[in-house]
Amino acid sequence: MITLLLAALAAAATLLGNAPALAFARGAAPWTVVTCHFVHWSTDQFLWGLAVFIPLGIACERRSRTRYLLALSGSAVAVPLAIGALAPAIGSYRGLSGLDSALFALLACLLTSERRSGERATLFLILAAGLGFGGKIAYELFTGSPMFASELGAGIVPVPLAHAVGAIAGVAAAFAPPINFAFLTRRTACS
Amino acid sequence: MRRFALSALAILTALSAQAAGTLKPTSSPDLPIQIKKHHLAVVINNGWARSEVTQVFTNPNDKDLEAIYTFPLPKSASLSEMTIWAGEKELNGEVVEAKEARRVYEEERDAGNDAGLAEKDSYQKFSFAVSPVKAHADTKVRFVYYQPLPIDTGIGRYVYPLEEGGTDDPAASQFWTRNAKVEEHFTVDVELKSEWPVDDVRIPGATQDAKITKVDAGHYKVAIDREGAELGKDFILYYRLVDNLPGRVELVTYKPDANKPGTFMLVVTPGMDLQPIKNGADYTFVLDVSGSMASKLQTLAAGVSKALGQMKPGDRFRIVTFSDNARDLTNGFVDASPQNVAAWTEAVGKLHTESGTNVYAGLQIALDKLDDDRATSIVLVTDGVTNQGIVDPKEFRALLKKYDVRVFGFLMGNSANWPLMRVIADATGGFYQAVSNDDDIVGSIMLAKSKITSECLHDATLKISGVETFDKTDELLGKVYRGQQLVVFGRYKQGGTANVTLAAKLTGKDETYKATFDFPNVDASNPELERLWALDRIEDTQTKIDGGVIVEDEGKSTIQNLGLQYQLVTDYTSMVVLSDADFTKHGIERNNQKRVAAEHAAQTARASQPIVSHHVDKQQPMFNGGKSHSLGGGGAIDPISGTIALTLAAAAWAARQKKKEGGDAS
Numbered sequence: 001m002i003t004l005l006l007a008a009l010a011a012a013a014t015l016l017g018n019a020p021a022l023a024f025a026r027g028a029a030p031w032t033v034v035t036c037h038f039v040h041w042s043t044d045q046f047l048w049g050l051a052v053f054i055p056l057g058i059a060c061e062r063r064s065r066t067r068y069l070l071a072l073s074g075s076a077v078a079v080p081l082a083i084g085a086l087a088p089a090i091g092s093y094r095g096l097s098g099l100d101s102a103l104f105a106l107l108a109c110l111l112t113s114e115r116r117s118g119e120r121a122t123l124f125l126i127l128a129a130g131l132g133f134g135g136k137i138a139y140e141l142f143t144g145s146p147m148f149a150s151e152l153g154a155g156i157v158p159v160p161l162a163h164a165v166g167a168i169a170g171v172a173a174a175f176a177p178p179i180n181f182a183f184l185t186r187r188t189a190c191s
Numbered sequence: 192m193r194r195f196a197l198s199a200l201a202i203l204t205a206l207s208a209q210a211a212g213t214l215k216p217t218s219s220p221d222l223p224i225q226i227k228k229h230h231l232a233v234v235i236n237n238g239w240a241r242s243e244v245t246q247v248f249t250n251p252n253d254k255d256l257e258a259i260y261t262f263p264l265p266k267s268a269s270l271s272e273m274t275i276w277a278g279e280k281e282l283n284g285e286v287v288e289a290k291e292a293r294r295v296y297e298e299e300r301d302a303g304n305d306a307g308l309a310e311k312d313s314y315q316k317f318s319f320a321v322s323p324v325k326a327h328a329d330t331k332v333r334f335v336y337y338q339p340l341p342i343d344t345g346i347g348r349y350v351y352p353l354e355e356g357g358t359d360d361p362a363a364s365q366f367w368t369r370n371a372k373v374e375e376h377f378t379v380d381v382e383l384k385s386e387w388p389v390d391d392v393r394i395p396g397a398t399q400d401a402k403i404t405k406v407d408a409g410h411y412k413v414a415i416d417r418e419g420a421e422l423g424k425d426f427i428l429y430y431r432l433v434d435n436l437p438g439r440v441e442l443v444t445y446k447p448d449a450n451k452p453g454t455f456m457l458v459v460t461p462g463m464d465l466q467p468i469k470n471g472a473d474y475t476f477v478l479d480v481s482g483s484m485a486s487k488l489q490t491l492a493a494g495v496s497k498a499l500g501q502m503k504p505g506d507r508f509r510i511v512t513f514s515d516n517a518r519d520l521t522n523g524f525v526d527a528s529p530q531n532v533a534a535w536t537e538a539v540g541k542l543h544t545e546s547g548t549n550v551y552a553g554l555q556i557a558l559d560k561l562d563d564d565r566a567t568s569i570v571l572v573t574d575g576v577t578n579q580g581i582v583d584p585k586e587f588r589a590l591l592k593k594y595d596v597r598v599f600g601f602l603m604g605n606s607a608n609w610p611l612m613r614v615i616a617d618a619t620g621g622f623y624q625a626v627s628n629d630d631d632i633v634g635s636i637m638l639a640k641s642k643i644t645s646e647c648l649h650d651a652t653l654k655i656s657g658v659e660t661f662d663k664t665d666e667l668l669g670k671v672y673r674g675q676q677l678v679v680f681g682r683y684k685q686g687g688t689a690n691v692t693l694a695a696k697l698t699g700k701d702e703t704y705k706a707t708f709d710f711p712n713v714d715a716s717n718p719e720l721e722r723l724w725a726l727d728r729i730e731d732t733q734t735k736i737d738g739g740v741i742v743e744d745e746g747k748s749t750i751q752n753l754g755l756q757y758q759l760v761t762d763y764t765s766m767v768v769l770s771d772a773d774f775t776k777h778g779i780e781r782n783n784q785k786r787v788a789a790e791h792a793a794q795t796a797r798a799s800q801p802i803v804s805h806h807v808d809k810q811q812p813m814f815n816g817g818k819s820h821s822l823g824g825g826g827a828i829d830p831i832s833g834t835i836a837l838t839l840a841a842a843a844w845a846a847r848q849k850k851k852e853g854g855d856a857s
Contacts (some may be wrong), residue, residue, distance in 0.1 A: 017405055020390065020433075041388065041825050042408055048828040055840035062847070092433075095825035104836050111843055114850075122846065129839045136832055159825065 002069070003057030007050055010038040010096055014046045024080040024093040033080045039094045049096030056103035063110045068103075071173035075102035075166040082165040093159065098166040104133055105170025113174075137163045224258050224324060225249045229377045229422065231351055235430075236384040236797065237443050237805065238458055238678075239723055240340050240349055242268075245333040248324065249374070255323035257300060262317045263352035265338055266609065266625055269726040270309060270317055270760040271719075272335035272787055273768050277305045277325065284309060284766035285774060285783045286758040288751065292765035295777050296320065299769065307768030309334065311760045314610050337719050339727075342432065342460070344674030349381070350625075351426040377420035381428060384802045385409035386441070388433040395427055409802055438462015438814030440691060440706050441805040444683075445720040447789075449713050452682050454720045455660075458805075459653065459677040459693060461704075462814030471505020472566045473524055475557040479573035481514045481548040496536040502527035507565070510535060513553030514545035515579050523560055547579035550611070551587060558594050567596045568621075574603035577611060584614040585739035591618040597670070601626055613730075614738045620670040647672045648695035648702075653679060658689040658710045664727060671695065680720075680727040686712030693813070706813035716797065718789040725757035733762075758783040 013022060013035075021029070024036035040046035060068040079098035108130050115122050140160035228247040233240055242265070250256055273284035282305055287295070292308060299306035300322040308320040317334075324330045340347055379401075383392065388408040394401045397415055404412045413428065439460050446453025476495060495510070502508060507524040508531075511517055520538060525531045550573060557569050581587075591598065600612040600623035612623040648671040655663075663681025671677060677693070686709065693704040729750050736746035747763055754764030767779070774781060797803075828836070 018408070045825055045828075048830075048833050052828050052833050052836045052840075055844075056836060059840050059843035059847075063843075093825065097825070097828045100828055100836065104839060107839055107843055111839070111846060114846070122842065125842050126839070129835050129842075132835045133832060133839075158829075162825075 003061050007054050013038045034076050036093050037096050037099050052100045053096050060103050060107050067173045071102040071106040071170045075169035078169050079162045079165050098162040101163040101166030102170035105167040106174050109174030222251045226373045228375050229373045231379045233381040243335045247329050247331045250324045254326050257322035258324045260319040264316050265352050268336040268338045269722045270336045273309045273766050274333040275307045275768050276331040282768045282770050284768040285779050286764050286766045289763050289765045292767040295767050309760050309766040341676040341678050345432045347430045349428045353422045354425050373420045377417045379415040381413040383411040386804050389430050390433045391431045393429045440808040440813050442807045443805050444714045445717045447715040452684050454724045457679040473507045475509045475569045477511045477553045477557045477571045480512045480544050482544050482546050485544045492540040495539045499532040511553050511556045513549050515547040517552035517556045519556050548577050549579035550577040551581040569598045571600045576608045584611050584737035588614050588618045588738040597621040610737050613734050651695035654692045656690045658687045659684040680724040686710045704813045706808040708807035718793050722757050725753045729753050758786050
């Protein structure tokens, strides 16, 4: 499973000390656009990021590996680039949660599309989860402050923009035209 | 001069090393007492350091001895505990009035009983007397001191002083030079806990044998184990916080009883952008060329040369040297032209040392012929105790108050006269920095560079309203330099919501920064704060005595009362170390025992806890307007988002299972 491989990479990066060189920063090496998601500021941030990444990743990957890869690659690139362009106060970025947001949005879309007619409870659950997750991102984005005290460590601020961009990438991946990655794809897309 | 100042730091590195931290017999014919083991345990947390020093000594003589152990006084150190293990006995310390402490110690010593005495000798050293040190037996001595450790330009610096500074004071130099070799192991354990992520930890001079372990982003451990080490060099640890941290307010409190006043330490790290100074300015380099500088003069010349080479067009410089008397080497200010730079670099290279140290004469010349239209700064570099000409700090203050200059003092070594330098810096709104002889130039430059080369806040005041505070550090801060933290100690009556306002002038404009946060009504986690607060009051009082702001008797009484109440060794209070029975015999109350018990309990609790955040302006940052500092950012999944996401994943799993079951059934 790609999810478990990526989770192992994040765990390895954490165990090896979260090298600052892997974090995204303006003027940093180009590969940090990807590597920044696998390094973290604190153990707390790592554990929560991973705890969400694994189940969401597995659920998405099982449903549509193509769209899963699209969401991951799209958000991996879009999140740091958006921070670089739109968040000048952020000097350095780390964390899995941008990817988590993409997977969340993708899974919500996939579940909605595979829902059978009449399954109101499922629809309600998806809507409630989407509103909760999206509402929190929106609140933080518009107020500029976190809803809950940061567990990232002092001097490190949560970046709601990363979650918003990740979620957009997830939705985009869900609605993208079907792409046939024959060498990777086993299952068909939701749409 | 700002470049002068940077290079002044270069001067500070080439110093002769003499060892301190030895236990020696009081009678000279006896063999020196050997240091068997020397262990330093340091915990840096919450903005201060706790240093615990444990040494085991062996008396190689055939008779019991009284011995004196001396230790260079670390900056702003509050000696709080002393324990002596003599055989099976454990003796502990209580602080009493200095004369009474000595009387009790001598009475016990003369009676042949085990006793110890810790005294403070002005600004130079702590001395510990131990009697008897048994013949051919080990004696273990332990002491603990606390000191605040402000972060300067993102850099924390801890110094464990072991080296004597090489002053002109013959008594001091005679004092330090005995038997400083540790026969077995010299070990150091440092635990650094920072609320803010730490990018790097460096230990100059111990890069080979220091084992540095990163536990977490702000949590490091350092271990050193040296066999047969010489105690001739200071142990210095630098830690660098991640770049571009925001301006912030941190509050540490201690208020164990809801109905009694509490103690606080408020640390404000300004976050506004203080720009580099662009206009040409005048810089005077005042150099100590007294006898004790002999071994450092070459480095001094190299430093001045480097400083001159870095001056920009429009700057002017002047070089004043002093020993017994002072001399204006450049005969007034000269333009920083390439020709002048080359000529004066050569002249400085030919300087030679003379006998005494007359700082006053040097400053007098430096303050002569100033140009009122140009900003003037003075860099004063000295390694010694002023011992020629005018030596009274009040006279220094009176002289400097007449001029609009900033004096930046660089004090080399552990015995330099920092109380005098503090008076000089306070009088001019400058700052002073102690530089260990074992400091590295890079670390020192990092600490001083940005302050000297940038604008500063003027007429700064820090006011607290909403919560009734008292006995606190002066509200009038004067100048605040780039990277400088404002550390305010004080007491408060009741918890509640406080409004803190920092007002200052920046490039002529009035600026105000505000924050609102709570002072807790009960907080028992930091009892050490009381001693740190008391020491801050003591140092403030001493500076006022030195500067002639208050009369000596009044100040002495204040210091003595604080020393007794908070159990601190001061110039007027000492720590007598006795057995429990002997304290009872002498009717000495066990105030320190109670205080130490509370501190140890809090330290044990903190050791098992994660790093506690004292950042109180998270939600409404005091320096929100100043976006000079970029932040570290991260995607953060909080428990609520995490639960929502996991619920969705569970729903996905359930749907899949249902689908499977449906498939199987069909």
